[in-house]
Amino acid sequence: TDIGFKAVDEALEAFVGELKAQGVWDSVVLASSSEFARTLDSNGKGSDHAWAGQSFVMGGGIKGKRIFNKLPGSFKAGNDHDLGRGRLIPEFPWESMMVPLA
Helix, strand or coil: HHHHHHHHHHHHHHHHHHHHHHHHHHHCEEEECCCHHHHCCCCCCCCCCCCCCCCCCECCCCCCCCCCCCCCCCCCCCCCCCCCCCCECCCCCCHHCCCCCC
């Protein structure tokens, strides 16, 4: 929901502000990821488990505003990454974001 996104945005903004105030922002990398995702459509009682989820990385030394995975040209049923009902197969596994951070 928009309320949930707003809460996360405000919490991250406060966290970054505190790290900058302490002078350690350039030494910190924050990564958030999950192997869990949901289908893009409902089964009538919610959505089902899926594969392709979202991750993000942020930090003072991170060059941001970039996407490092391949997204389908369309999210309509039948695209080349959709197994049905919006159960998308990611191009790269979620763990791959850890390689450049290590």
